[in-house]
Amino acid sequence: MEREHYGRLLRLAYLTLDDGDHPLSPARRAVTAAMRGRRRGYPAMRARLVAILLTDPPTGRNRLHGLLFEPAGATPRAVQAALLELPPHERLAYLLCRDGLTAPEVVAELSVHLPLDFRDVDRVIGAVDDRTGMDEAAQRAEIEAFEPDLVRLRPPLTVPPARRAAVAGVVAAALLAVIGAFFVRPDEDHGAPDVIDPNAWTANSTPTIDEWPSQGALLRDAKLLRRAARAWRADHRDPPLGGVAVLYAGTVDGASLVVLRDSPGPRNATSVAQYFERRMSRGVESVRRLGTDEGQLIMVGMTWRYLVPPWLLDVRAAVPTGRFPEWRPVAVRDGLSAPLPWDWFTPRCQNYVVFQMTSGMRTVTQLVSNDPRAAAPRVWFRDPAEQGKQSGWAALNAVACAGTTSLSEAGDLRLGRLWSGGLPDGGGRATLLTVDASSPWGAQGRSILISEDGQALSERGGTNSDFTSQGATAAAAVWWRSPRRWRLVAAAGPGVERLRSVGDLGSREDAADRRGDGPLLVVPGPRTGDAAGLPVVQVVAYEPDGDRTVVTPR
Template sequence: MRRMEREHYGRLLRLAYLTLDDGDHPLSRARRAVAGAMRVRRGGYPAMRARLVAILLTDPPTGRHRLHGLLFEPARIGPGPVRAALLESPRHERLAYLLRRDGLTAPEVVAELSVHLPVGFGDVDRIIDAVDGRTDMDEAAQRAEIEAFEPDLVRLRPPLAVPSARRAAVAGVVAVALLAVAGAVSIRMDDGRGAPAVVGPHAWRASGAPTVDEWPSQGGLLHDARLLRRAADAWRDDHRDPPLGRVAVLYAGTVDGASLVVLRDSPGPRDTPSVAQYFERRRSRGVESVRKLGTDAGQLVMVGMTWRYLVPPWLRDVRVAVPSGRAPDWRPVAVRDGLSAPLPWHWFTPRCQNYLVFQMTAGSWTVTQLASNDPRSAAPRVWFRDPPEQGERSRWAALNAVACSGAATLSESGDLRLGRLWSGELPDGGGRATLLTVDASTPWGAPGRSLLISEDGQALSERGGTNSDHTPSGETAAAAVWWRSSRRWHLLAAAGPGVARLKSVGELGSHEDAADRRSGSPLLVVPGPRAGAAARLPVVQVVAYEPDGDRTVVTPR
């Protein structure tokens, strides 16, 4: 077993290092990523590799200490042809290439990455072809170079080639740096020591829009001052994700025989808080997860692997459904003292990005959130641009498309805003469909995505482009996708009522829209090449014109 674990560690470390090859201290960062991946105990190497991919794409590890990079480096002379070629590619393309050379097929690579990135079969083939062309090596030779690379072999850096008269000065600088590091550590360890803050039960009522800062401390163990102090000190001692600012208690109670304390920090107005979960069980205690919230608004927090969630008191009438169903099967969720009852364990299977759909009421508003079964993942809040009279069926189809059909990568998205630009019949007897737009709050200013979905939320196209990084509202939104019928490709573009007309330019020639009879909004459908007849889709752009003369360009992806 230990020999097998060493083999897994070596393969995972090689994959992580080659992905992180161009940054500071890639070996230290790769080791930390692999250590997180190898905590997966079931599923063997494929499960560890999947966890490593998630870490590399969603939570890039930082180096533990700069002195490691100062004293050590990988034992190598220079990059071989494959490593040199990979250094010319962005990290996600390196990862796709390495997964392909690790034995996965192109569809398997897409399945591994599409949870986190918009990637298709053609992207994988293009990445492989690019490395083949740069190296002029066949697959066997590329594999041989990769497998011969052992980043975990290290050697001391050679001594600095400086005159003896300067060595004393260099030694003095290093000594001062070491003392500064030691002093910083001691100050950090002493800073903020003491019992965590306890927020009163009525603090949230004083705010019209309460946030995590007003989330009251709840639970049956709030009186245990020693437990709260141990939990806060354990988080402060965490070298990877220590708290920023004052630490406060969200929940302290007994769950499944374990003492649990959930804490949050106070990083200030320029950052969002982090939440840490501290458990004390028989023969074990410590912080078991730390994650940064997508926003400071109240959101559900998964409690370990207990199938329960923390719920802020201003969210009431909680109900939940699995997004993979054709229609929502809402189940009420009992909440007591801020902690939900456990959900059915068989819901927590790898599907729909491991997210469930929750709906709650906050005053007169209905709040929708997508919460994960992983305490380290965010719970994005979902907003709908469509008015409520559009119907629950269309909204459920949009949620299904987001969670299960890749319309958004939830672990990176933050809050989501969903809109429907067009619904109608597709040409060539393609049936009824909806053009959905998805705007994410993270990263800020990123362009939105669009997807053509069926009435039950199934994806009918790959992700398309929108103008949402330029448009201030849904009325002036525009989107375009490529859709393939049984006979040919079609360019389909639609826009909100604030757009006067749409025009496509490029290799298909110039085409202008005719307003959709039902909605009155612009709709443009342009026939493209016959299915299977073209090795690539034509280069096309769609221009959205507003009545005042402003215009934006949308490129279908």
């Protein structure tokens, strides 16, 4: 019985570790360690083997083995070829399914060590099915026929006598190279990530993530850095593009953390990966694509801490609620911030908080989540004077808490105030705000009517603007439900000469104010009804040079 268990466990370990290099020695060591202990039985041994393969996989393969020996038993060629295209944890999920476990049982066995759900298991099984073209029974038969510890000497080369001397020389040289590689430490045959000089960013007046210096107390741990880079390169979903560099390497809450970024070139956005090594698990836990190459805050796992580039100073944060911000200074040491209070992140505000920093003479505002995979958009104001005003804070409140836009996938945001004033029918003071996103490029912006404390007074409306358009010619229109009736509220920047409404409510017009303010158009609508049954109306914005654009309230 023990021999049968040993064979099944060795097969599982070998096919999980195999990268085409015959890992018989490390597979044997892993199985031997898994079979130690008082508790017996195949499930208990397999669980220990899974923990070893995921948390502390044996290294130091015998490099002469593949040169001198070959498997003597049947090799699962189709399945093995398919597994070579998967990272080790996905191979393990597949092999456990073919070992008789159901998808929920596989998740229960693996989720102790790494994040996994049923969809991941189903996706891996489907990928192997597609690559092999075999059904489950044929795959299982091919795997069970494989005996990795049954080997034989490779046959000698068959070459003409005249070429044997030359071949012998080549073989001897290759053998010496293999023997030399055998004495190299296991991690040295993998490319180490780049470490960026601490002063690289000072040579650029506007540094980007390419100049973000490597920081952290574990930068000298070359093996850790190599393991992290190797794990990201093996990531099946989001592998790096181009070279890999270290942003941070240190110990956070008892775990070893390495944060890496890739170098995709000008046509693709930079990605950031976070690699953790904990007592019971190791691996890449999140990959996020940045919306911009400018240095920005990066959430570290679920630790409530952030990586901060050295050119962003005087860091402070606040929850985007209330009429005025309650800023709290955030300490930063060696590029890593102190943790924020976990209860700051509320679903009401999309789990986002507001950071403000200084960079030279500029104030930088950024919205940051507690999810390392979510976007962290910077916020710009079309009128920089709005940055520190109450109306600017109300705009941030509306963006994060009033549903003006979805932040989790947003690029950088540009906010513009088209109009502020009193609403009719006793509606109080309000601001018509435009929100433009940097991605997707050229996407039409959105507008919303907000109160003085950032509460949404309308559904989102349409604009004629995008992230790059000039605020002077921007126009927006929304439907607003006053205490008495529906009203169409439209406003534009000072570069628009007049606004005119056309459609079911007839034609109405308002010209720009002589004081330099843009035009405001308020059109009375129906007294009753819901948003789904509102009249069809369009607003035409006329510029002095004859250009015009059409805005449709949504």
